[in-house]
Amino acid sequence: MAKEETMFIRTVEPDEAEGEVASIYANEIASTGRVMQATQCWSARPDILAPVEHLLHQIRDGFSLGLINFRLITLITAKHVPSSYCSHVYFKALSAMIGREQTLAVHRDYRNAGLTDQQVAMLGYAEQITIDASRITQGDIDALRAVGFSDLNIADIAVAASFRNFVSRYFDAVGAKIEPDFLDGDLNVRNELSVGGH
Incomplete structure (x- = not known):
């Protein structure tokens, strides 16, 4: 039997x-070494688990801007969802790639975290998709092109941000709980990454 205290469903x-x-x-x-709650929660609809997993791998593994940028987008999107x-999972994953201090700086204010102008523009786009995609205009896309993004890159940023929103x-709607080993050792940072009832 399922452990009913684990998730809402x-x-x-x-x-x-x-x-x-x-x-x-x-x-x-x-x-x-485990089945993550982020995976297990889809099993309430077993027919959806495989397509969601496949889509994640397809987006991430074929991401035209590389894994670091995929994770940067995911961290900023998660913050604004x-x-x-x-936020906890990708803070830890990104910290292993670019260092904990820079990851914390990105989470707090990506515009002043030592990123490239291109990365700042990328994260601004991902942030706007999450906050209100209806306000994005052709001008926003032209600005992304102006810093060197191709239409494939722009589509990838939009897909990564939109997928993370979904x-x-x-995860929150069905009560997925963060695994303890993803939590930062610093309680202040842990609290900074935590929102709502989860």
Whole structure:
């Protein structure tokens, strides 16, 4: 039986998974040592778990601006959703790549965190998508082109930000809880990354 205190809704536990769900769980256990709540929460709709996982990998692994920029976009998008779960996970993932102090600076104010002008423009676009995409104009896209982004790059930024909006909101809606080892050791930083009831 599912541990009902884990999430707001019943999901498939690793020891009861079958078929494609069991295969996805097994792959995640092999790569991370656990089934993350971010994966397990989709099992309430088992037919959606595989397509969501596939889409994540397709967006991330084929991302035209590289993994660091994908994670920068995800961190800033998660901040503005807002999503504690994704903020903590991607703060830790990005810290391993660019250092904890710079990641913290990016989270606090990416415009003054030692990023390139191109990265600042990229994150401004991702931020606006999350806050209110209806206000984006052709002028915004022209400004992205002016700093060197191709239409593929612009589409990738939009896809990464929009995908994070989708999944982060779902995680909170069904009560996915952050795994303790993703939480920063500094309680002040932990509180800074946390929002709402999660």
